[in-house]
Amino acid sequence: MVRMGPMTETPVLAVENLQVSYGPINALRGCTLEVRAGETVAVVGANGAGKTTLLRAICNMLPWSGAIRLDGVPTDRSPTHKLARQGVIHLPENRGILTTQTVLENLQLAFDTYPSKRSFGAAVEEAFAHFPRLKERQAQPAGNLSGGEQQMLALARAIISTPKILLLDEPSLGLSPRMVREAYRILRGFKARGMAILLVEQNVHAALRFANRGYVLRQGAIVRQGEADVLAHDTELFNQYLGFT
Amino acid sequence: MIQDYVVFVGVNIVLAWSVYVILLAGSLSFANGGFMAIGAYVSGVLTVKFGLPLVVAAPIAGIVAGAIGVLVGFPALRTRGIYLMLVTVGVAVSVKAVIESIDYVGGIQGFGGMVGTTQWHVIALVVLVGCGLWLLSKSPLQRILDAVREDELSAASLGINAVYVKVVCFGVGAFLAAVAGSFYAHYLIHVTPDQFGIVLSVFIVLYAVLGGTNNMWGPPIGAAIMTLIPEFVRGLESWRPTAFGVIILGLLLIRPDGLLAFRSVTARTKRALTISTSDVAKSD
Numbered sequence: 001m002v003r004m005g006p007m008t009e010t011p012v013l014a015v016e017n018l019q020v021s022y023g024p025i026n027a028l029r030g031c032t033l034e035v036r037a038g039e040t041v042a043v044v045g046a047n048g049a050g051k052t053t054l055l056r057a058i059c060n061m062l063p064w065s066g067a068i069r070l071d072g073v074p075t076d077r078s079p080t081h082k083l084a085r086q087g088v089i090h091l092p093e094n095r096g097i098l099t100t101q102t103v104l105e106n107l108q109l110a111f112d113t114y115p116s117k118r119s120f121g122a123a124v125e126e127a128f129a130h131f132p133r134l135k136e137r138q139a140q141p142a143g144n145l146s147g148g149e150q151q152m153l154a155l156a157r158a159i160i161s162t163p164k165i166l167l168l169d170e171p172s173l174g175l176s177p178r179m180v181r182e183a184y185r186i187l188r189g190f191k192a193r194g195m196a197i198l199l200v201e202q203n204v205h206a207a208l209r210f211a212n213r214g215y216v217l218r219q220g221a222i223v224r225q226g227e228a229d230v231l232a233h234d235t236e237l238f239n240q241y242l243g244f245t
Numbered sequence: 246m247i248q249d250y251v252v253f254v255g256v257n258i259v260l261a262w263s264v265y266v267i268l269l270a271g272s273l274s275f276a277n278g279g280f281m282a283i284g285a286y287v288s289g290v291l292t293v294k295f296g297l298p299l300v301v302a303a304p305i306a307g308i309v310a311g312a313i314g315v316l317v318g319f320p321a322l323r324t325r326g327i328y329l330m331l332v333t334v335g336v337a338v339s340v341k342a343v344i345e346s347i348d349y350v351g352g353i354q355g356f357g358g359m360v361g362t363t364q365w366h367v368i369a370l371v372v373l374v375g376c377g378l379w380l381l382s383k384s385p386l387q388r389i390l391d392a393v394r395e396d397e398l399s400a401a402s403l404g405i406n407a408v409y410v411k412v413v414c415f416g417v418g419a420f421l422a423a424v425a426g427s428f429y430a431h432y433l434i435h436v437t438p439d440q441f442g443i444v445l446s447v448f449i450v451l452y453a454v455l456g457g458t459n460n461m462w463g464p465p466i467g468a469a470i471m472t473l474i475p476e477f478v479r480g481l482e483s484w485r486p487t488a489f490g491v492i493i494l495g496l497l498l499i500r501p502d503g504l505l506a507f508r509s510v511t512a513r514t515k516r517a518l519t520i521s522t523s524d525v526a527k528s529d
Contacts, residue, residue, distance in 0.1 A: 079406070081406045096403075098391065101392070105388055108388060112385065112404075
């Protein structure tokens with residue numbers, strides 16, 4: 001893509017007036033947000049604010065209305081698997097690991113998703129360089145891995161499928177503080193390589209420290225947005241919208 | 246007599262595999278008795294009324310049933326779990342009802358005149374299908390099927406079109422059941438719609454489930470045992486169905502995952518370990 005300066009650049013992902021309802025309940029009431037090339041965006045909010053729903057709607061895993069554009073092109077409700085092949089890689093809350101398959105098989109499936117000039121061996125070597133622990137456990141079924149190792153596997157899969165945009169659902173969920181730091185250290189590596197990332201998190205501090213920009217989601221609507229470091233120091237925001245200090 | 250055993254066991258093995266193929270993508274089908282009926286009747290019409298040879302008629306009947314399977318499968322496989330099972334039951338029941346109402350193939354009187362199946366046809370079919378499934382289990386396709394079976398949403402996130410995979414499996418399962426049905430009909434000479442009731446579909450599923458469904462060798466063993474047991478408990482006269490039922494219950498109690506269910510994780514781990522050790526050897 002030709003870079004045309006920050007003002008005119010087409011965002012990698014643009015979401016406009018996105019609405020989702022579960023029967024009579026409006027889970028998302030008109031969300032608008034964008035992720036530009038190479039940018040990391042965090043969507044934070046309390047439990048039940050609609051964060052997971054937002055990511056699922058972007059991947060077309062549930063019915064939605066509004067507009068979603070990838071590189072300026074409307075996705076027109078492409079099915080999930082087609083979006084994945086276009087580089088919209090979603091790591092769901094449960095991490096999307098196939099527990100009966102081995103670590104290596106999980107990586108192979110991720111590799112097959114996306115046409116690549118590299119060989120599988122080269123891709124796996126790169127992934128194992130980031131995650132030496134996975135190399136030791138490559139022949140084990142993914143279900144035997146610890147929670148932290150499964151998260152590593154999910155992230156390794158994300159590298160291998162070379163996403164255009166990575167959608168991360170609560171990467172810190174269920175991890176020990178040490179593993180949370182480790183996961184974010186790895187994600188910083190992705191960020192440094194210019195990968196566009198949209199992250200939803202309940203762990204507001206970790207998410208805002210990591211992101212360039214942030215949005216605050218409350219009861220299905222975006223109530224605040226701005227530079228991540230500004231939001232991170234906004235005490236009023238924490239009191240009012242997130243329910244803690 | 247031996248020929249009877251070979252043909253019936255062989256036909257049932259292929260039927261059990263036809264359920265297994267659909268199960269590979271995570272759907273349970275009670276429609277395979279219906280697909281078998283389609284195979285029996287379509288191939289019967291082709292050989293008896295149009296004079297085609299059996300080995301040509303059987304695959305044509307398979308393709309017809311496969312196409313019907315895909316047509317039915319597309320809307321049906323969007324439903325899940327118990328609803329999908331009910332839809333497949335509906336398919337089996339309607340196929341029988343439709344055949345009963347077509348006078349051209351004899352209605353409820355049945356259709357006759359099919360000849361030509363020898364035990365060699367059936368043995369060749371079993372070997373062919375077995376080789377196909379074995380190649381499949383060694384191919385990357387197996388991984389895709391495993392992914393769809395385990396978690397459709399995750400599979401979709403990986404770029405796998407889960408609906409397509411399931412529909413193709415449904416079509417292939419229908420094809421196999423119909424080819425088995427063709428050979429079956431051309432051995433029996435005369436078939437009636439009654440033979441293809443829902444109970445048949447239930448039995449086909451039982452062959453696969455009792456044998457074990459986490460690798461390709463379970464269903465044939467289940468089919469062979471379930472076909473031969475009734476022969477050996479023949480002496481019990483009117484107690485035969487009861488004895489059969491008791492044996493099924495016993496099998497389910499002793500081996501709830503099927504006779505040949507290796508713990509799938511163990512089997513996989515072994516295979517994966519051999520892969521990784523060979524990799525290590527290479528990198529050294």
